[in-house]
Amino acid sequence: MKPILAITASLLSLTQALPSTLEQRAQPKGLDVSGYQPNINWSSVKANGAFFVYIKATEGTTYQNPSFSSQYSGATSVALVRGGYHFARPSSSSGAAQATYFLAHGGGWSADGRTLPGMLDLEYAPSGNTCYGLTPAAMVSWVRDFSDTYHAKTGRYPVIYTTTDWWKTCTGNSAAFGATNPLFIARYASAVGTLPAGWNYHTFWQFADSGVFPGDQDVFNGDLTGLKRLASG
Numbered sequence: 290m291k292p293i294l295a296i297t298a299s300l301l302s303l304t305q306a307l308p309s310t311l312e313q314r315a316q317p318k319g320l321d322v323s324g325y326q327p328n329i330n331w332s333s334v335k336a337n338g339a340f341f342v343y344i345k346a347t348e349g350t351t352y353q354n355p356s357f358s359s360q361y362s363g364a365t366s367v368a369l370v371r372g373g374y375h376f377a378r379p380s381s382s383s384g385a386a387q388a389t390y391f392l393a394h395g396g397g398w399s400a401d402g403r404t405l406p407g408m409l410d411l412e413y414a415p416s417g418n419t420c421y422g423l424t425p426a427a428m429v430s431w432v433r434d435f436s437d438t439y440h441a442k443t444g445r446y447p448v449i450y451t452t453t454d455w456w457k458t459c460t461g462n463s464a465a466f467g468a469t470n471p472l473f474i475a476r477y478a479s480a481v482g483t484l485p486a487g488w489n490y491h492t493f494w495q496f497a498d499s500g501v502f503p504g505d506q507d508v509f510n511g512d513l514t515g516l517k518r519l520a521s522g
Contacts, residue, residue, distance in 0.1 A: 315512050317341060321374065321495065322504035327356040329503050331363040337501045341370040341509065341516060343408050343473075346395030349378035350386055353394050361395065365403075370520050372398070372405025374450065377435070380414070380421035384434030388447075391439070398443045402521045406445040408473060409435055413455055425461030432460070436470060445522055446470045448492065456485035463487065471519070473507075492519070 318338050322329065323345035334342075342364045345354045354360075357373070364371040375391040388396075396407040411432070413419045420428060432449070439447045449466060450473035456462060467487025475495040476482050484491060491510050500506040509516045 317509045317511075317513050317516050318502075319343075319369075319493075319507045319509060320502035320504050321345075321507055322360060324354045324356050326360075326503040329360060329363060331367045331369070334364075334502055335367040335369065339369060339502055340513060341372075341405065341507075343372050343374045343405065343507075344395075345410075346373035346375060346407075347387075347391045348376040349381045350390040351381075352376075357395050368403070370403050370405060370516055372407060372448075372520075374408035374410050374448075376410045376412070377431075378421070379423055379428060379431045380418075384431045384436070385438040388435045388438035388442075392442055396439075398445050398522075400522050402517055405520050406443070406448055406471070406522075407439060408448040408450050409439075411449065411451040411455060411459075413459075420459040423459070425459065425463070428459050429461070429463045429465055432466065436466065440469075448473050450475065450493075450495075451485065452476065453483055453485050460485075 317340035319341035320334065320339055321343040344357055344360045344364065346357050347353055361371060373395040375387060375396055377387065391407060398404055398406050409432070414421050423431060436446055439445070446469045448471045452475045462485060464487030467489070471492035472484065472488045473493040473495065474481055474484060474491040477497055481491055481494050493507055493509055495505050495507050497506040
């Protein structure tokens with residue numbers, strides 16, 4: 290039998306170890322990367338506490354991330370839950386065309402418990418008209434075209450990545466997708482803040498563009514079981 294002091298010390302040690310373990314399981318950390326992070330030490334990413342990653346696969350219907358395959362296989366090798374994302378170019382082709390291109394070049398989904406549904410990255414245009422020259426109604430139709438095409442071919446609705454400001458400006462703060470598409474909100478602050486219309490909660494939060502992981506810093510709004518459930522469909 291252990292002396293009382295030894296038992297007390299053991300319990301104290303266990304109690305001190307619990308918070309970090311519970312924090313990881315309650316709010317799994319992750320990252321998203323693109324071709325700007327071509328050489329990633331995935332073992333280090335895993336050791337630093339990552340549980341998931343979104344990797345840029347495509348943009349429009351003409352661009353493929355040249356590092357996608359190596360990034361995806363690297364994430365897989367350290368057992369991260371992973372998925373691909375598509376950077377939308379709504380002025381260049383239809384939502385359906387871009388969803389099809391995305392699916393053909395890394396954006397697919399399978400019910401293996403480790404593949405996240407594809408993500409549609411909606412941001413202000415890198416140049417020119419901030420909303421790609423589309424009216425809010427036309428933008429909502431474009432997003433619906435992409436989303437429905439992806440759903441028809443995978444059985445999953447894509448995650449929508451955006452900021453509240455972009456959503457209000459470019460879709461007129463449409464509430465059309467909250468019931469079907471998980472929300473990946475981007476806001477570099479200490480709190481998520483006001484969400485776009487239609488969503489009562491977010492699924493992922495991008496809270497910084499640099500940190501312990503390469504690329505952007507993300508967190509899942511739930512526990513590890515919930516993250517795996519999302520991957521499983």
